[in-house]
Amino acid sequence: MSLFPIPEQLRDTLPAQARAFDFLQGAWLIHHRRLRARLVASIEWDEFQTPFVMECMLGGLGNLDQCRRMPPAPFYEGVSLRLFDIAAGHWKIYWVDSSTGQLCPPVTGTFHGALGTFTGTDTHAGQPVQVRFLWDKTDPARPTWQQAFSPDDGASWEVNWHMAFTRVAATGGAYPRSC
Numbered sequence: 387m388s389l390f391p392i393p394e395q396l397r398d399t400l401p402a403q404a405r406a407f408d409f410l411q412g413a414w415l416i417h418h419r420r421l422r423a424r425l426v427a428s429i430e431w432d433e434f435q436t437p438f439v440m441e442c443m444l445g446g447l448g449n450l451d452q453c454r455r456m457p458p459a460p461f462y463e464g465v466s467l468r469l470f471d472i473a474a475g476h477w478k479i480y481w482v483d484s485s486t487g488q489l490c491p492p493v494t495g496t497f498h499g500a501l502g503t504f505t506g507t508d509t510h511a512g513q514p515v516q517v518r519f520l521w522d523k524t525d526p527a528r529p530t531w532q533q534a535f536s537p538d539d540g541a542s543w544e545v546n547w548h549m550a551f552t553r554v555a556a557t558g559g560a561y562p563r564s565c
Contacts, residue, residue: 421546
């Protein structure tokens, strides 16, 4: 839930694309399928679940989410910051996790209907890579996300992480389904 409710009259003044992530507001359980080693032709996947929560901020122009893997599994926590650029008409998504504590370069993009594509550049194991996030909210009650890397400027892509989301009720009541 948003710490500060966003008045509908304010939300109504924003471009429609600024509401593209409203479906993700609230509490979820994520089933992760993450490739153990990236860009080395690995076929071994780790599968695990994490709780997840997202809340809107900046009057609806941004949101922050958090997921956490707890012991007995190795501790892992990740945070996404999404910011909508009104002038450019697109989202920038930033990621940081507990493995490095370093903010990754953003991926940038938009939704076209239920499908969102976000791309950017980063490095993996010292190698420059293109990064692609694909969001699918065809079923907003069960959205999916995937991440892929390309070491050859987009000629080929290796999907290295899948997430399938299932909505859960939060302690003390359900989270709102929109920002």
